[in-house]
Amino acid sequence: MTTPETDAVSDQRIDRVVPLTTPALLHHDLPLDAPLASAVLAGRRAVGRVLDRADDRLLVVVGPCSVHDPAAALEYAGRLREAADRLSDDLLVVMRVYFEKPRSTVGWKGLINDPRLDGSGDVNTGLRIARTLLLDVLRLGLPVGCEFLDPITPQYIADTVGWGAIGARTVESQVHRQLASGLSMPIGMKNRPDGSIATAVDAIRAAGVPHVFPGIDVSGTPAIMHTRGNADGHLVLRGGNDGPNYDAESVAGALDLLRAAGLPERVVIDASHANSGKDHRRQPVVAEDVAAQLAAGQRGIVGIMLESFLEPGRQDLDPTRELEYGKSITDACLGWSQTEQVLTGLAHSVRARRATLPTPA
Ligand SMILES: O=C[C@H](O)[C@H](O)COP(=O)(O)O
Ligand SMILES: C=C(OP(=O)(O)O)C(=O)O
Numbered sequence: 001m002t003t004p005e006t007d008a009v010s011d012q013r014i015d016r017v018v019p020l021t022t023p024a025l026l027h028h029d030l031p032l033d034a035p036l037a038s039a040v041l042a043g044r045r046a047v048g049r050v051l052d053r054a055d056d057r058l059l060v061v062v063g064p065c066s067v068h069d070p071a072a073a074l075e076y077a078g079r080l081r082e083a084a085d086r087l088s089d090d091l092l093v094v095m096r097v098y099f100e101k102p103r104s105t106v107g108w109k110g111l112i113n114d115p116r117l118d119g120s121g122d123v124n125t126g127l128r129i130a131r132t133l134l135l136d137v138l139r140l141g142l143p144v145g146c147e148f149l150d151p152i153t154p155q156y157i158a159d160t161v162g163w164g165a166i167g168a169r170t171v172e173s174q175v176h177r178q179l180a181s182g183l184s185m186p187i188g189m190k191n192r193p194d195g196s197i198a199t200a201v202d203a204i205r206a207a208g209v210p211h212v213f214p215g216i217d218v219s220g221t222p223a224i225m226h227t228r229g230n231a232d233g234h235l236v237l238r239g240g241n242d243g244p245n246y247d248a249e250s251v252a253g254a255l256d257l258l259r260a261a262g263l264p265e266r267v268v269i270d271a272s273h274a275n276s277g278k279d280h281r282r283q284p285v286v287a288e289d290v291a292a293q294l295a296a297g298q299r300g301i302v303g304i305m306l307e308s309f310l311e312p313g314r315q316d317l318d319p320t321r322e323l324e325y326g327k328s329i330t331d332a333c334l335g336w337s338q339t340e341q342v343l344t345g346l347a348h349s350v351r352a353r354r355a356t357l358p359t360p361a
Contacts, residue, residue, distance in 0.1 A: 021124050022220030023155035030131045032159050036138050043094070043143025043162030044185045048232055050092050051186055051266055051302055056357070057089075058294065058350050059268065059303030060343065061145045061163060061188075063096030065314075065331040067111050070133045072326045073097065076310055077137045079336055083343055084142060090347035094163045095142045096307070099130045100149035101330055102169040104193075108317055108329065112153060117317060117329075127156050134160040148187075151179050155218055161185050168193045168238055168273070171203045180207035182215075182227030188236040188268050188303075195240020195274075197254050201261050204233035208263075235267045236305065239274030246275045246286050248293050255300045268303035272331060280312055280332035287342045291349035297356035306342060309333040 011017075032040070049055040062080065067073045077095055084093035101110040108114060112126035134157055137144050143162030148154055149170065158164070164183055168190040170176040180187045180203070189203040209229040217223040237245045237254055245254070246269045255265040269275070271286035283306055290304055310326025312335030323329065334342065 018124075020220075021127065023216070023218045024220065026127055026131055026156050027159070027218070030128070030135060032135065032138075036135065037159070039138050039141070040143070040160060040162055046092055047094065047143070047163050047186050051232060051234055052264070053266070053299060053302065055092070056350070056354055057092045058301075058346055059094065059163070060091050060306065060346065061094045061096055061268070061303065062306040062308050062339065062343070063145075064098065064309040065096075065272070065307045065328045065333055066098050066101050066108075067130075067133065068108075068117060068317075068329050069323070069325070070111075070129055070136075072310060073133055074136055074140075075326070076308075076336070077140050077142055079310075081140045081142050083340055087343055087347045090350040091343060093142065093343075094145045095137055096305070097134060097137055097144045098147055099126070099157075100147055100153065102147070102149050102167045104169070110149075112150075118319065127153070131157055131160070148176070148179060148183065151175055152216060154179065154183060155216055155220075158183060158185070163188070165190060165236065166203060166207075172199050174206075175213075177203050177206040178211040178213045178225075178227065179215075180233065181209065181211045181229050182225055183230060186232035186234065187230055188234055190236040190238050190270065191240060191245065193241060193274070195242050195245065197235065197237070197245070197257055200235050201257050201263065204235065204258075204263055205261060207233045234264070234302070236270050237267055237275070238270035238272070238305075239276075241274065244275045244277075244286070246271070246289055248289075248296075248298070251293065251298065251300060265300050266302040267300055268305060269301060270305040272305065272307040272333075278331050280307065280314075280334050283307065283334050284338060284342050284345075287346060291345050294346075294349040295352035295356075297353055299353070299357075304346065306339065307331055307333045308336070308339040310336050312338065 099112045115126040145163040189200040215225040271283040276282035314332040
C-alpha cells in the first residue's frame with residue numbers, strides 16, 4: 001500500500017521515466033550477422049597482435065571526436081577505408097566511432113544520449129542510430145573503436161566493437177574497471193585529466209582480473225556479472241593539466257611504471273586532448289614526435305589516436321544556426337587532407353622502425 005509518505009520517499013528528483021528498449025530487441029532488429037561477427041573478431045585479434053607486438057604495425061585509432069551526423073561519419077569511414085587499405089602494410093586502422101561523451105561539467109553527452117542534439121534525450125533512437133552506424137562502418141571493412149562510459153550501453157553495441165577505451169574522467173572508477181574486466185575487446189585506459197598515469201596503470205591491473213558486480217544481461221534483466229578479467233588492457237597517454245606526455249622522456253617514464261607493475265610495456269599516444277591542448281593544428285606536431293620515436297626504434301609505442309573529421313576544427317552546437325557538414329561539435333579535429341598526410345608520415349616511421357629491428361632468421 002502506498003501513502004503520501006511512502007510516495008514522497010523515492011524518485012523525488014526524477015522528472016520522467018521512459019521505457020528503454022532491451023539489448024536483445026535492438027540486436028534482433030539490427031543483427032550482427034556471421035560475416036560481420038567474423039570481421040569484429042578479426043579486428044580484435046589484429047589489435048591484440050599489435051598490442052602484443054606479434055605484428056609490428058602501428059595501431060591507429062582515428063576518427064571524429066564524436067559522431068553527431070551518421071551520414072557525415074559514414075562518408076568519413078569511406079575515405080578512411082581507402083587510406084587504411086593503402087597503408088595496411090604499416091598501419092592497423094580502427095575508426096573512432098564515439099557516441100558517449102564524458103563532460104568536464106555539462107554539455108552535449110553524445111549521440112546515444114541525445115540524438116536530436118536538443119536535450120530531448122531520446123536514448124532509444126540514439127541506440128538505434130548508433131548500432132546502425134556501427135554495422136555500416138563494419139560493412140565498409142573497418143574495425144570500430146568506442147569509449148564506454150555508461151555501464152548499461154555496452155550490451156547494446158559492444159558486440160560490434162574491436163577496440164574500446166575507458167576515458168580520463170572515469171579511469172579511477174571501480175564501475176568502469178569492472179566493466180572493462182568483462183568487455184570482449186582490448187581496452188585502452190587513459191591517464192587521468194590531472195596527468196596521473198599511475199591511476200591508469202592501476203585500472204589496467206584492476207580490469208585484468210575477474211570481478212563480480214550487478215549489471216544487465218542481453219535481455220535487459222538485472223544480472224550478477226561474473227567476469228574473467230581483460231588481459232588486453234593497455235595505457236593511453238593523453239597529456240594532463242600540467243602538459244603533454246607524448247615526448248620520449250614521458251613515454252620512457254610510463255613504460256617504467258608499467259614494468260614496475262608487472263604489466264606489458266606498451267603505450268598508445270593520444271595526439272589530441274591535453275597532448276594537443278585541444279588545438280587540432282598541434283596533432284600533427286604530436287604525430288611527428290611519435291613518428292620520430294618510432295623511427296628511432298621505440299617499440300613500446302604500439303598505437304596512436306587522432307581526432308579527425310571531414311573538415312578541420314570545431315563548431316559550437318547553436319540551435320539558431322545550421323551546423324556545418326562534417327565538422328566536430330565537440331573537440332576540434334584534423335580535417336581529412338591533413339589526416340591523410342599524418343597517416344602517411346606514420347606509415348613511413350613504422351617502416352623506419354622495422355628497419356631498426358633484426359631481420360628474423
Ligand atoms: O573528447 C571530448 C572532450 O574532451 C571531453 O568530452 C570533455 O570535454 P569538455 O571538457 O568540453 O566537457
Ligand atoms: C573524452 C575523450 O578523451 P579523454 O578521456 O582523454 O578526455 C575522448 O577520447 O573522446
